[in-house]
Amino acid sequence: MDKFRRIFSKRTSIIGMIHLNPLPGTPFYQSGSFNQIIEKARHETNVYIENNIDAILIENMHDIPYVKSDKFGPEIVSSMTAAAIEVKNLCDSKIPIGIQVLAGGGKEALSISKSVGLNFIRNEGYVFAHVGDEGMIESNAGELLRYRKMIDAENVMIFNDIKKKHSSHAITSDLSLLDTAHATKFFQSDGIILTGKSTGDATDLNDVKIIANEKEKLKMPLLIGSGVTKSNLRDYFGIADALILGSYFKTDGYWSNDLCSTRINDFMRDACEFEKSLK
Numbered sequence: 001m002d003k004f005r006r007i008f009s010k011r012t013s014i015i016g017m018i019h020l021n022p023l024p025g026t027p028f029y030q031s032g033s034f035n036q037i038i039e040k041a042r043h044e045t046n047v048y049i050e051n052n053i054d055a056i057l058i059e060n061m062h063d064i065p066y067v068k069s070d071k072f073g074p075e076i077v078s079s080m081t082a083a084a085i086e087v088k089n090l091c092d093s094k095i096p097i098g099i100q101v102l103a104g105g106g107k108e109a110l111s112i113s114k115s116v117g118l119n120f121i122r123n124e125g126y127v128f129a130h131v132g133d134e135g136m137i138e139s140n141a142g143e144l145l146r147y148r149k150m151i152d153a154e155n156v157m158i159f160n161d162i163k164k165k166h167s168s169h170a171i172t173s174d175l176s177l178l179d180t181a182h183a184t185k186f187f188q189s190d191g192i193i194l195t196g197k198s199t200g201d202a203t204d205l206n207d208v209k210i211i212a213n214e215k216e217k218l219k220m221p222l223l224i225g226s227g228v229t230k231s232n233l234r235d236y237f238g239i240a241d242a243l244i245l246g247s248y249f250k251t252d253g254y255w256s257n258d259l260c261s262t263r264i265n266d267f268m269r270d271a272c273e274f275e276k277s278l279k
Helices: 001-009 034-050 076-091 106-116 143-152 176-186 205-212 261-277
Strands: 013-019 057-058 099-100 120-123 128-130 135-136 157-163 191-194 222-224 244-246
Touching: 001 157, 013 034, 013 261, 034 057, 034 076, 034 261, 057 076, 076 099, 076 106, 099 106, 106 120, 106 143, 143 157, 176 191, 176 205, 191 205, 205 222
Parallel strands: 013 057, 013 244, 057 099, 099 120, 120 157, 157 191, 191 222, 222 244
Antiparallel strands: 128 135
């Protein structure tokens, strides 16, 4: 937790998503639009800065349908690195920045973080295997931690989804959420992320309470990774250490729309008031 608190000082920090436009080589990439991808990332970073966001998470969510890391090419890594550099320069080290490379690109995310100077990655498949909509996602904790050590990136935190959204967990149905959380802790995770069943789906409060009640033993930060809105903010605030928001910050609350500054401003105002009330 000390490592986490050095970067995320608030009781509950708000992490805003930057969903990069479709990247080169993916089905919805528009020829000649690379500069627009970078410019949109810059614009959304400025929107977040203006609205006092606590942290930013970059993700290639528009690269649907996703393929696993052994199927996407170096153009994805280089494109996301270019975007991350722009975001980093605008934030000027004042705002923590993370990255997730879909699908299952934990090593790629670590390499980008090392080269650009990012603070954290979001990773899927850390412990146990599950079936995602892009196929089998195998556990990668051992490989990731060895790779992080090898490239001297141990200052980059790895936050891991457990029982993640858009996935079937039938093959691990004999393992409870708490079993998975303890395995994640045993394998030296820097934080765990809980989600609902799909993008924008609210995270089950019972799941949140199960993990929150075990935090003394887990000694890891808890992050909520889907479905947070202004109306349910109070439910999660003060229990979770960070909330990751993508869909709600978009126009009409839909993940593929543009960021809406008004929605972000209203939400951050409430978050600020809740933060003050807990001090």
